[in-house]
Amino acid sequence: MGEYAIEVSDLGVRFRRNRRGRRSIKAMFASASRRTPKGEFWALRNISFDVKPGDAIGVVGRNGQGKSTLLKLVAGVLLPDEGAVTVHGGVAPLIEITGGFVGDLTVRENVRLTASLHGMSKAEVNRRYDGIIAFAELEEFQETPYKHLSNGMKVRLAFSVVSQLDEPILIVDEVLAVGDRPFREKCYRRIEQMLEEGRTLFFVSHNERDLKRFCKRGLYIREHHLVLDDDIETVIAAYNSDNARRA
Structure with a gap:
């Protein structure tokens, strides 16, 4: 640069x-x-x-x-x-809640799709997947269609994926x-990092x-x-x- x-x-x-x-x-x-x-x-x-x-x-x-x-x-x-x-x-963008996510796909499928669209290799996605899900606090919702998530869950997922990008x-x-508020504070600590x-x-x-x-x-x-x-x-x-x- x-x-x-x-x-x-x-x-x-x-x-x-x-x-x-x-x-x-x-x-x-x-x-x-x-x-x-x-x-x-x-x-x-x-x-x-x-x-x-x-x-x-x-x-x-x-x-x-x-x-x-x-x-x-x-x-x-x-x-x-x-x-x-x-x-x-x-650029790692967090601009719109639904940006890059597909409603009918599960959380698991969306993480893999969105991360790959941002340039992550399959190996990188596999390596970071558990961390993305844990940060988003969506362990129990991995097989849930994205469209059924609350707006708060969608924000957690979006930020978790974007914050893993290099x-x-x-x-x-x-x-x-x-x-x-608790999750927002966690996001802010990640931004500071x-x-x-x-x-x-x-x-x-x-x-x-x-x-x-x-x-x-x-x-x-x-x-x-x-x-x-x-x-x-x-x-x-x-x-x-x-x-x-x-x-």
């Missing part, structure tokens, strides 16, 4: 307001223009920043401003309409808020205590733009000040 783990330059992505419509080929080729076709809006625009290996970045902002979209762009789940995002190294970049959205190993963390949360626990640097997304890139205390203070003025 070079000087940066993540490089983001003039990043922009737009979506349709009307889900029933699809963007035409002509509209997609028009992405380079500065005009926004009717019915579309910029979820993010003019976003630029760099992340060094080992950095822990907290992303804050009101709901609907593009925080989760930014994480999906870094994870490669979405492609930008303008600008570029370059990630040096693999990828240098960990991306965590607010899905951990679904889990119960990964940071001690030199991993890079991208973390979205509305919880100030969690942001300050893990992150030294923050990004503040407001009105779909990056308005502040500073230490986490300064970023949280600016975010809270804006919210107080809006109240």
Whole structure:
């Protein structure tokens, strides 16, 4: 890995307001223009920043401003309409509870499938399987179809699989808020361990205590733009000040 783990330059992505419509080929080729076709809006625009290996970045902002979209762009789940995002190294994403899991497959089958899709060899999956199940506290549910798990169980399973990956970049959205407090604390201790190993963390949360626990640097997304890139205390203070003025 070079000087940066993540490089983001003039990043922009737009979506349709009307889900029933699809963007035409002509509209997609028009992405380079500065005009926004009717019915579309910029979820993010003019976003630029760099992340060094080992950095822990907290992303804050009101709901609907593009925080989760930014994480999906870094994870490669979405492609930008303008600008570029370059990630040096693999990504371990914990963005959506059900991401990568199949409802009709059992917990056992899903662990093996999801881990292999993330690049684990069959031997690695076999070696780590018991640890994944034990961390998720799902020993009694290994033959249960995934769709029958509670949301809390799904979070435990997702985090357990992702935390076993050796990828240098960990991306965590607010899905951990679904889990119960004891398991969430166990996840957080695992995140701290990964940071001690030199991993890079991208973390979205509305919880100030969690942001300050893990992150030294923050990004503040407001009105779909990056308005502040500073230490986490300064970023949280600016975010809270804006919210107080809006109240």
